[in-house]
Amino acid sequence: MPSRTIIQTTSVVVVIALVAASLFVGGYNISLGNLFTDPAAAEMFLISRVPRTLALIFAALAMSISGVIMQLITQNRFVEPTTAGTSQWAGLGLLVMLIVFPEAPPMLRMVAATAFAFAGTAVFLAVLRRVAVRSSIIVPLVGIMLGAVVGAITTYLAGTFNLLQAMAAWRSGGFSGIVRGFYEPLWIVAIVAVVAFIVANRFTVVGLGRDLATNVGLNYDKVVLLGVTMVALSTGVSTVVVGFIPFLGLIVPNIVSMVRGDDMRSNLPWVAMIGVGLLLACDLIGRTIVAPMEIPASVVLGALGAAVFIVLVLKQRRTVSA
Amino acid sequence: MLETVAVASASRMKRLTPGMRLVIVGVLVAIAIACFLLLFIRGGFWFSFERRATMLGAMTIAAFTQGVGTVVFHTITNNRILTPSIMGFDSLYALMQTVTVFIFGGAVLAETEGLPKLITQTVLMVIFATLLYRWLFSGRFGSLYLLLLVGVVFGLAFDSVSVFLQRLLNPTDYDLLSTRLFGRMSNVDDSYLPLAFGVCLVVGAVLWARRYRLDALLLGRDTATAIGVRHKREMTLMLILIAVLVAFSTALVGPMTFYGFVVALLAYQAAGTHRHAFVMPMAFLLGLLTLVGGQFIMEHVFSASGFLTVIIEFAGGIIFLILLLRKGTL
Numbered sequence: 001m002p003s004r005t006i007i008q009t010t011s012v013v014v015v016i017a018l019v020a021a022s023l024f025v026g027g028y029n030i031s032l033g034n035l036f037t038d039p040a041a042a043e044m045f046l047i048s049r050v051p052r053t054l055a056l057i058f059a060a061l062a063m064s065i066s067g068v069i070m071q072l073i074t075q076n077r078f079v080e081p082t083t084a085g086t087s088q089w090a091g092l093g094l095l096v097m098l099i100v101f102p103e104a105p106p107m108l109r110m111v112a113a114t115a116f117a118f119a120g121t122a123v124f125l126a127v128l129r130r131v132a133v134r135s136s137i138i139v140p141l142v143g144i145m146l147g148a149v150v151g152a153i154t155t156y157l158a159g160t161f162n163l164l165q166a167m168a169a170w171r172s173g174g175f176s177g178i179v180r181g182f183y184e185p186l187w188i189v190a191i192v193a194v195v196a197f198i199v200a201n202r203f204t205v206v207g208l209g210r211d212l213a214t215n216v217g218l219n220y221d222k223v224v225l226l227g228v229t230m231v232a233l234s235t236g237v238s239t240v241v242v243g244f245i246p247f248l249g250l251i252v253p254n255i256v257s258m259v260r261g262d263d264m265r266s267n268l269p270w271v272a273m274i275g276v277g278l279l280l281a282c283d284l285i286g287r288t289i290v291a292p293m294e295i296p297a298s299v300v301l302g303a304l305g306a307a308v309f310i311v312l313v314l315k316q317r318r319t320v321s322a
Numbered sequence: 323m324l325e326t327v328a329v330a331s332a333s334r335m336k337r338l339t340p341g342m343r344l345v346i347v348g349v350l351v352a353i354a355i356a357c358f359l360l361l362f363i364r365g366g367f368w369f370s371f372e373r374r375a376t377m378l379g380a381m382t383i384a385a386f387t388q389g390v391g392t393v394v395f396h397t398i399t400n401n402r403i404l405t406p407s408i409m410g411f412d413s414l415y416a417l418m419q420t421v422t423v424f425i426f427g428g429a430v431l432a433e434t435e436g437l438p439k440l441i442t443q444t445v446l447m448v449i450f451a452t453l454l455y456r457w458l459f460s461g462r463f464g465s466l467y468l469l470l471l472v473g474v475v476f477g478l479a480f481d482s483v484s485v486f487l488q489r490l491l492n493p494t495d496y497d498l499l500s501t502r503l504f505g506r507m508s509n510v511d512d513s514y515l516p517l518a519f520g521v522c523l524v525v526g527a528v529l530w531a532r533r534y535r536l537d538a539l540l541l542g543r544d545t546a547t548a549i550g551v552r553h554k555r556e557m558t559l560m561l562i563l564i565a566v567l568v569a570f571s572t573a574l575v576g577p578m579t580f581y582g583f584v585v586a587l588l589a590y591q592a593a594g595t596h597r598h599a600f601v602m603p604m605a606f607l608l609g610l611l612t613l614v615g616g617q618f619i620m621e622h623v624f625s626a627s628g629f630l631t632v633i634i635e636f637a638g639g640i641i642f643l644i645l646l647l648r649k650g651t652l
Binding site for chain 1: 472579646
């Protein structure tokens with residue numbers, strides 16, 4: 001087993017390399033050389049590559065930080081926006097907005113998606129409170145099933161209003177359409193990330209459970225409310241801008257915990273970084289494998305994430321039974 | 323007043339033999355079918371009749387494949403909450419279709435239209451499903467929840483891989499494929515119907531011949547082995563049959579996650595026995611009653627014919643969650 005320092009140094013280098021690759025890989029030939037000599041290349045760089053890379057970074061931040069927060073609130077390793085139904089609710093919100101107010105500006109769509117994501121997460125938490133057996137396995141199961149029910153409603157509504165194609169495009173969300181002027185709302189996620197760093201310790205305490213948290217003088221409900229708001233906001237915004245990003249919030253915090261243990265405050269930078277690296281890698285795979293066409297990063301992530309999820313679940317079972 | 327009637331009918335229900343119950347449900351189904359086929363026809367009779375008959379055919383296939391398939395699935399997995407669809411069987415079917423088109427191309431798909439292609443794909447699906455789900459149900463997962471979770475996530479993974487491969491297809495192949503993957507009750511490809519009926523009849527005959535062995539499987543692996551049932555062989559055979567049923571169900575009417583679950587749940591309540599000789603026909607009849615009666619009511623009372631599957635899925639999903647959350651009912 002290589003030491004922790006080596007793993008961490010390597011991952012920093014890899015993530016930086018991925019950011020660079022994301023900036024310079026693509027149909028239009030841009031290299032460090034012609035970036036400064038060729039104005040067209042520089043223009044292209046600023047219109048497409050930089051926004052796309054930033055969007056990837058912010059979306060990865062949104063999903064992986066949401067994952068950490070939700071895992072602490074529910075005290076369950078397998079919860080994240082897609083396994084709790086939050087993303088599906090955000091999608092329903094987006095669809096409802098498309099139906100009742102098709103001309104809505106992106107800002108309004110985000111408000112709708114965020115509101116639905118918030119309501120959905122609240123429903124999920126309320127259902128969890130009623131679960132008699134808090135088996136760690138049943139929690140994500142309930143979330144996935146809730147998500148499936150919401151997803152069925154969304155599909156049906158979309159079918160009725162001839163919006164299936166719009167929803168399919170959303171579901172397989174992609175970063176290919178991201179250019180200057182589209183990704184800016186994602187800066188909201190950066191603010192959420194900063195807030196997450198500031199209040200990280202409170203979430204760690206919330207992760208110890210309601211009784212203990214209250215005992216050490218924390219307003220448990222208030223912090224949970226803050227957490228749900230942050231999750232809903234980042235899921236809602238990234239849903240509208242880039243679509244559905246499955247499993248990222250699940251894989252990343254778990255991998256980081258395996259290497260570093262469970263302190264949220266000191267883990268958070270690593271969660272953010274590994275999340276960014278993973279999403280960038282998936283996006284690069286999707287960009288290059290069928291060039292000049294693209295496979296959305298979320299599709300790559302969905303297949304990869306499901307495999308990792310199953311391994312994690314089985315691994316946990318082995319440690320529990322051993 | 324209403325309560326006494328309800329109590330009286332409940333106590334009468336207890337006295338009814340399973341056979342009588344089947345007859346009652348059968349009569350209800352016949353009435354529903356007659357209403358569905360013959361009432362409220364506007365315009366030309368034959369035009370309407372033909373369209374409705376095709377739809378009835380699709381409903382029959384859906385009711386049989388989902389209802390009976392789920393009951394058998396419950397028996398071999400020894401629980402009453404998993405269904406083939408929840409465990410990702412129909413995602414697997416979609417994946418197999420996609421892989422076939424991906425490897426052989428849409429042209430091959432079109433050339434070998436009909437029997438050979440469907441059989442090849444079903445065989446592929448059967449092999450893969452048998453291997454995968456034998457591994458899943460081999461008992462190494464211990465907890466039912468864990469099994470369910472892994473199955474569900476497998477389903478999600480299959481979906482993602484399908485979408486991934488579909489993105490790599492050229493548009494023509496994709497068109498050919500998508501017509502295969504998104505069947506709907508109201509616009510069924512009627513060239514599939516005779517074959518689907520044939521397959522259902524064969525599968526039904528096999529299951530009927532093995533109804534007592536299925537009863538024995540309900541006793542669990544050890545007891546079933548002790549009384550002379552070759553547990554592993556029976557389980558493999560049943561998984562194969564389920565894979566065939568799901569393949570046809572998905573090909574004809576598209577994926578339905580919670581429908582089989584609801585129908586099986588109702589069938590256990592209504593059959594009044596655990597014997598497969600009664601439970602399987604009951605599941606089929608109740609499935610048919612739900613679809614035909616539901617469609618009739620939705621179409622003519624609420625004039626919202628497209629809503630039926632959604633309502634079934636929605637209600638089924640909610641019931642599923644409630645059952646899942648109630649401890650000890652699994």
